[in-house]
Amino acid sequence: MPIHAELLCVGNELLIGKTLNTNAQWLAKRLTTLGLEVKRITTIGDNIEEIAETLKEALQRKPKILITTGGLGPTFDDKTLEGIAKALNRSLEINQEAYKMVEEKYRTYVKEGKIEKFELTPHRVKMAKLPEDSKPLPNPIGTAPGVLLRHKDTLIIALPGVPSEMKAIFDESVAALVRKQAQNVTFFETSIYVDGIVESEIAPLIDEVMRDNPYVYIKSHPKGVKKKPHIEIHLSTTAKDSTTAKKRITKTLMQISDLIRVKGGKTRVPKRVKQEG
């Protein structure tokens, strides 16, 4: 069984449609590839009550991994850690390790001429105030550290909203933790493209093939019917090892392709079954 994960994305810019949530897609893909099952992605605004509320709701569903994005910076509306502290009933206090990380960054910024003088203002110290019993995760690109904490069986990981910083902290400090949780699970996927047959004609074929291949998930994605219908058929599976996964996908791929061709559809199979990650 894949390990249950959830994402909590914080930021008004996502709710007003200013920003496309590429962080959610990137994390969902990485977690899936690492063998986890992302069951829910929740997006909320920069509001302590909302953050605390959605976090508590997510914890009740007992995910093993819960990743938040956004709200770790120096401004008034960076409220994720306050929301987490509130939800878990922990105090927010200066974490010495985080404090050193932030201090070190600003010393470097002075050397590099990015700021004039070294000074740890309240807005900078804010980034080192973490919920009790947290571990800061170094930010190789920006200033605000990521944050790791545990609540019962859930690892909570808070990452910044700036995509390059989020990805860097994930790759440097989070991926290994996740991999440890999801031992011996491989995710495998591939697609075929089908022309000349509408989705409603493919639907009963998918039903038939999925009955024969219960571990493979098949989903059709219509790509427009302007002249002739054009549809992507996406196959995916999660297995103990990649040989099993690949065998399953290949067998299923051949079966669905054959059925589609019999119905008059044209299939274009990608050159090789693609493995992510």
Added chain:
Amino acid sequence: MPIHAELLCVGNELLIGKTLNTNAQWLAKRLTTLGLEVKRITTIGDNIEEIAETLKEALQRKPKILITTGGLGPTFDDKTLEGIAKALNRSLEINQEAYKMVEEKYRTYVKEGKIEKFELTPHRVKMAKLPEDSKPLPNPIGTAPGVLLRHKDTLIIALPGVPSEMKAIFDESVAALVRKQAQNVTFFETSIYVDGIVESEIAPLIDEVMRDNPYVYIKSHPKGVKKKPHIEIHLSTTAKDSTTAKKRITKTLMQISDLIRVKGGKTRVPKRVKQEG
């Protein structure tokens, strides 16, 4: 007060990171521009229980508008209407108006040579099975109609996941409904770009300016500090009319720009304050 809206996005492809959720951004932007406040976006998989559960949770928060995307098509994993019916304890039945819409589409597909013969298979009829007391919304591009229903004070609108179909149904049938809900509210936004000053130096300036301009929301978005810090400052407001909104934004923009320049930052103001919609 802006009207509360929520989005519920259904689709495994979003949870495995195969698809970027551009639908959520597009809808969030459109609803915001129309004067609504999107308070939460929830993404879940193609699972009846999950759909019913998240819908019930959302209804408890009493949004005026609740839009779902995805899961209206002919395949086994198009489960949104089943999930809605379950959540509202309504039966799923063939809706005569929807049936005619679907029938008409397939007759057209025959004429256009997209399918060989006219036949309403169970997978096609499925798209006309709506929860009791629903109204189908014509799909000008694809086959599956959108669905409109009311639960207490909430309008629930189910749209397809294919972006072109989702947008077409929204523009043709939903925008006018939403506009009616959100009379006399205008959303206004603009951005300035700042160089040569880090976010933690801007943070106290934003605090100050927001104290003076309580109806304007200011958010800084760091865009990298590779050589010199580069930051976008986004200002937005919701007001009764566009004159008020524009005045507020202009005043706030001038104040924050002045303070940033005093601190040694360079600001680049866009040529005009931009109005969306």
